[in-house]
Amino acid sequence: QVQLVESGGGLVQAGDSLRLSCTVAGQTSSNLVGWFRQPPRRGREFVASFRSDNEDMYYEESVKGRFTISRDNTKNTVYLQMNNLKPDDTAVYYCAAGTTRYTGEYNSIPSIYNYWGQGTQVTVSS
DSSP, X not given: OOEEEEEOOEEEETTOOEEXXXXXXXXXXXXXXXXXXXXXXXXXXXXXXXXXXXXXEEEOGGGTTTEEEEEEGGGTEEEEEEOSOOXXXXXXXXXXXXXXXXXXXXXXXXXXXXXXXXXXXXXXXO
16 A cells, blocks of 8 residues: 655745655555645646656746755655745645656646645745
8 A cells, every 4th residue: 555645834934945745655666756736726736746767857837946846765755845935835735656658748647646645735925
């Protein structure tokens, strides 16, 4: 059984930084981890993805240059470093794991992810 556990959310002010962590537990052949978010009263949105076998990364346009996804294989943990946070970044953030043969935008599709975490709240005040 695969479990994903997110941590690191919180309440911050605009311009601040946060680092989210996603620890993957259990046996899995997944080579892809993604971060998604669900703002209040809106649907789930893709944020960033990391494919471990070729280190391909892909970002949603609004977070490019502010967010960085990375992975520590020794800890089975994927991070989302979020800098210069904005009120529009307020959401529940979820990490997810899946398997892919592709790179780039294809890995933003939620249906290719098999496992999901429970989410962590990020609130950015203005």
